[in-house]
Amino acid sequence: MITMKTKYALKALAYLANAPPDEPVLIAEIAEKEDIPRKFLELILAELKQHGFVQSRKGRSGGYFLATSPDKIALAGVLRVLDGPIAPVPCLSRTNYRHCDGCRDEATCGVRLVLQDLYEASVKILESTTLADLVERVDRATKEGPPVLRYFI
Amino acid sequence: MITMKTKYALKALAYLANAPPDEPVLIAEIAEKEDIPRKFLELILAELKQHGFVQSRKGRSGGYFLATSPDKIALAGVLRVLDGPIAPVPCLSRTNYRHCDGCRDEATCGVRLVLQDLYEASVKILESTTLADLVERVDRATKEGPPVLRYFI
DNA sequence: AGCAAAGCCTATCGGAATAATAGGGTATGC
DNA sequence: GCATACCCTATTATTCCGATAGGCTTTGCT
Numbered sequence: 001m002i003t004m005k006t007k008y009a010l011k012a013l014a015y016l017a018n019a020p021p022d023e024p025v026l027i028a029e030i031a032e033k034e035d036i037p038r039k040f041l042e043l044i045l046a047e048l049k050q051h052g053f054v055q056s057r058k059g060r061s062g063g064y065f066l067a068t069s070p071d072k073i074a075l076a077g078v079l080r081v082l083d084g085p086i087a088p089v090p091c092l093s094r095t096n097y098r099h100c101d102g103c104r105d106e107a108t109c110g111v112r113l114v115l116q117d118l119y120e121a122s123v124k125i126l127e128s129t130t131l132a133d134l135v136e137r138v139d140r141a142t143k144e145g146p147p148v149l150r151y152f153i
Numbered sequence: 154m155i156t157m158k159t160k161y162a163l164k165a166l167a168y169l170a171n172a173p174p175d176e177p178v179l180i181a182e183i184a185e186k187e188d189i190p191r192k193f194l195e196l197i198l199a200e201l202k203q204h205g206f207v208q209s210r211k212g213r214s215g216g217y218f219l220a221t222s223p224d225k226i227a228l229a230g231v232l233r234v235l236d237g238p239i240a241p242v243p244c245l246s247r248t249n250y251r252h253c254d255g256c257r258d259e260a261t262c263g264v265r266l267v268l269q270d271l272y273e274a275s276v277k278i279l280e281s282t283t284l285a286d287l288v289e290r291v292d293r294a295t296k297e298g299p300p301v302l303r304y305f306i
Numbered sequence: 307a308g309c310a311a312a313g314c315c316t317a318t319c320g321g322a323a324t325a326a327t328a329g330g331g332t333a334t335g336c
Numbered sequence: 337g338c339a340t341a342c343c344c345t346a347t348t349a350t351t352c353c354g355a356t357a358g359g360c361t362t363t364g365c366t
Contacts, residue, residue, distance in 0.1 A: 172359090
């Protein structure tokens with residue numbers, strides 16, 4: 001399960017991806033439209049900025065905007081920053097390796113060995129899925145319109 | 154990241170899988186051999202029993218043993234019980250669905266849509282990987298012996 | 307210059323989950 | 337009948353999550 005924080009981050013990034021580039025968007029606007037507590041969103045955006053996903057302009061007519069095009073921002077990066085390592089056990093993580101305490105031999109640890117496939121698959125998917133994909137899927141789903149239910153109106 | 158509890162559970166189950174079937178194993182033995190706090194392991198095994206993964210015999214010469222053969226026990230089941238849903242967002246879970254609060258339309262939620270692939274892939278892997286696979290991998294890794302390092306002794 | 311709008315920074319906090327620990331109760335076999 | 341081993345309930349320390357609070361600083365506009 002990803003955290004609220006991560007979910008908020010993705011929603012905010014998606015919102016920015018849908019706004020004209022280099023036109024700063026107000027925190028307050030994102031907060032209201034995406035239903036995110038304003039002050040909490042501030043923290044999240046600050047963290048996203050610190051890691052290079054977004055940029056900001058201060059003062060009047062300031063706001064936030066994406067640092068690069070949506071297709072350059074992979075989910076993996078965002079998740080790693082806000083949700084922690086993608087790996088199911090710390091000893092599998094490539095970006096944040098930590099030895100499991102009390103583990104006698106990593107090379108023959110069953111738990112580690114058996115979770116490796118899950119990890120590889122997850123990384124592959126999350127590295128190759130971008131903000132652009134997110135936006136595109138929403139577009140497609142919106143155009144398709146509400147499904148079966150429609151027939152009962 | 155899976156919890157310690159889940160990791161302990163997998164280790165305990167693997168230990169049982171390596172023991173002769175229907176020969177009860179003591180909690181104390183598993184705890185010592187796998188380096189798990191004894192009382193904590195009790196709780197975990199109780200939970201595993203409650204969900205039908207293991208059985209137990211009380212009193213003298215009692216202990217725990219697997220309820221079925223290791224190749225019938227998928228990681229997915231164990232993880233779901235001890236670690237919670239496999240789904241990255243509650244609204245994707247098939248076994249524990251929950252509506253994300255404040256979500257206006259599930260069908261067009263970008264976060265949900267974009268995480269669906271991850272979920273499907275995870276479920277597929279975890280449903281098809283069993284305790285038997287875990288044991289087998291350890292066997293293979295043990296036989297292969299320590300890798301490159303060996304050449305430097 | 308000066309004020310208001312906007313992001314920036316640091317601290318704090320309640321509640322839930324995690325990882326245990328404690329201590330007795332109950333069934334079973336020798 | 338007693339020791340052994342699982343069973344059950346409660347408590348606890350620590351950490352993380354989700355959020356709130358309040359003031360500071362930068363910037364644009366007049």
